[in-house]
Amino acid sequence: MTYAKLASLRRTPQNQPIPGTVRNSAGGHAVAVGDWTRLDRFLVLGSEGGSYYASPRALTVESAAAVQRCLAADGERAVAAIVGVSEGGRAPKQDPAIFAxxxxxxxxxLATRRAALRALPQVCRTGTHLFQFAGVVEAMRGWGRGLRRAVGTWYCATPxxxxxxxxxKYRSRQGWTHRDLLRLAHPETEEPARRALFDWICRGxxxxxxxxxxxxxxxxQAEGVDGPVAAALIRSHGLPWEALPTGLMRSRAVNEALIERMPAGALVRQLGRLTAAGTLAPFSEGSEHVRAVLSDRERLLKARLHPMALLLALKTYASGYGQRGQLAWEPVAAIVEALNAAFYTAFRAVEPTGKRLVLALDVSGSMGGSHVAGSWLTAREAAAAMALVTAATEERWQILGFTAEDGRSGSGGTALTPLAIGPSMRLDQxxxxxxxxxxxxxxxxxxxRWALARGVEADAFVVYTDSETWAGPVHPVQALREYRERTGIPAKLVVVGLVSNGFSIADPGDPGMLDVVGFDTAAPAVIADFIRT
Structure with missing residues (x-):
């Protein structure tokens, strides 16, 4: 009996290893995810925000090493994964895909390099993406013939x-200009308009x-141009707001013209400024236009407007002030509600499973100290948002939060608390x-353990976490197996990873457990398909 207590294979404290686990950054033991999973996590979640236990530099070095191992194992597959995440609009930001x-x-x-350079226009779709790529790639290699040709092709193949x-729109970014890249690439063209454009960029x-x-x-850009004239030029030629002198941005005529043709992503980013300028107000034409854009599913998907961008916009806009500077505004209620609805719309369509789901949110200190994709959105907040996407689709669910046992943060003990939140609440609230x-x-x-103690019959447990687990008398995989044995229910476990680290609490050898990347726009549909089958 003494030996069984000291080395049980069925109930092992999480601060002790079990077969298939490694020591995580918190001092506990978890499953190490493979390099391809790590690649997906990096492409979607990035690493520039670091985590509670790892600095941005350490997390980025680890992620870069995993990316390089994938490239070495199968370069073309890795490049295809990069393109897939980028073109599918699955990630909140392009930065990780461009870096990879x-x-x-x-x-x-050589084959990997060629595949990467062929994919350049698919991943770097705008000037700012191209500038960012140039800055990163120059730090890693020289400007050889292949790279020059790829950049030149970007300039010659774009209509x-x-x-x-x-x-x-993008005259300079990241310390680069179009003039810099044209002089490096030396693209040649017989088109008069393109040749004139190159000449204007390089020589003015x-x-x-x-x-x-x-x-x-x-x-x-000429001195003395007023708002009405600028508005006419915007309407006739589609000038973006970045092309305008700063002084004209205060003109109501200019802002009204910009709204008419502004891409969905730019419109969402400019909501606060447009409201402060008086262009967006209750019942105004501008506000009705914003509502129409945000309710247009096809337009949102075509614009690759990521749900996290909408969540951040909702939090910021509803607060009435910007995260930087002194800009303040009075939010328009209809726009707040439209942003709330658009968040769910931006995910891929999900068919309800009809199953009984327990959704558990890790709200620990490590989740509050980690940020998603370099934003000011914490992993804890992201977990709540992701859970609401599933709750909005399903009929039978219970949302729980990992909380302090005695109600005092950081006191040590952990309990599960049913949370009175759901899709009937506004997302930011x-x-x-x-x-x-x-x-x-x-x-x-x-x-x-909570479900077993209360006789709760669940078909699946969905845990939103950074997998930096260390407390508790039993490992999560052991707890799930005990639940299955004692209830006779072949319950599944889905782990939604919200930090780009190398850990999971899901056992890859168990077909009833799945690890997915949080805030991947495909994640809710993947979760539903897995639970349904």
């Missing part, structure tokens, strides 16, 4: 009108053959409610 593509472009394997738009020469948007740009919960030690075995 630059790593691929610097690979010692000339679209390229002119990029030239006036204005020729008749230039695309109309460039002529409009030179006019709007539900997220804020979870941010104020008292947190304790992380014990991800609790959902299964």
């Amino acid at each position: 593509l630059a790593l691929a472009a610097a690979s010692p394997d 000339v009108e679209a390229l002119a738009f990029q030239a006036v 020469r204005v020729a008749e053959a230039l695309p109309g948007i460039v002529h409009a740009f030179t006019k709007v 539900a997220v804020e409610a979870t941010a104020n919960l008292p947190f304790g030690a992380t014990d991800c075995s609790l959902p299964m």
Whole structure:
């Protein structure tokens, strides 16, 4: 009996290892995810925010090493994964995909380098993406012929009108300009309009053959241009707001013209400024236009407007003030509600499973100290938002939070508390409610133990966590197996990872357990498909 207590294979404390686990950053033991999972996590979640236990630099170095191992194992598969996440709009930011593509472009394997450079226009779709790629790739390799040719192809293959738009919208970013890249790449063209555009970018020469948007740009930049004239140029040539002098941005006529053709992503980012300028107000035409854009599913998906961008916009806009600077506004209620609805719309369509689901949110200190994709959104807040996507689809669910046992944060013990949140609440309010919960030690075995102790019959447990688990008398995989044995229910476990680290509490050898990347736009559908089958 003494030996069984000291080395049980059925109930092992989480601060002790079991077969298949490694020591995690919190001092507990969890399953090490493979490099391909780590690649997916990095592409979607990034690492620039670090985690509670790992600095941004340490997490990025670890992630980069995993990306390089994937490139070495199967470069073309890795590049395809990078392209898939980028083109599918699955990630909140392009930065990780651009960084990974630059790593691929610097690979010692020729086939991998060629695959990466062929994928350049698929991942770097805008001028700012291209500038970012140039900065990263230059830090890793020289400007050889292949790289110059790929950049030159980007400038020659992009339709000339679209390229002119990029030239006036993204004039400089990341310490790079189009002039810098054209002088490195030396692209050649026989098209008069493209040749004139290259000449204007490099030498500032204005020729008749230039695309109309460039002529409009030179006019709007001239001294003395007023709001009505600028508004007319915006409407006739589609000038973006980045092409305008700062002084014109205070003009109501200019802002009204911009709203009419502003891309969905730019519109969401500019809501506060437009409201402060008086362009968006209750019952105004501008507000009705914003509502129409945010309710247009096809437009949101085509714009690759990520749900996290909408969540951040909702939090910021509803607060009435910007995260930087002194800008303040009075939120328009209809726009707040439209942002709330658009968050759910931006995920892929999900068919309800009809199953009984227990959704458990890790609200520990480590989740509050980790940020998603370099944003100011914490992993704890992201967990609440992701859980509400599933709750909004399903009929039978219970949302629980890992909280302090005695109601005092950091006191040590952990309990599970049913949370009075759900899709009937506005998203930003539900997220804020979870941010104020008292947190304790992380014990991800609790959902299964909680259900077993109360006789709760669940078909699946969905745990939203950073997998930095260390407390508790039993490992989560052991708790799930005990739940299955004692209830006779072949319950499943889905782990939604919200930090780009190398750990999971799901056993990859168990077909009833699944690890998914949080805030991947495909995640809710993947979770539902797994639970349903």
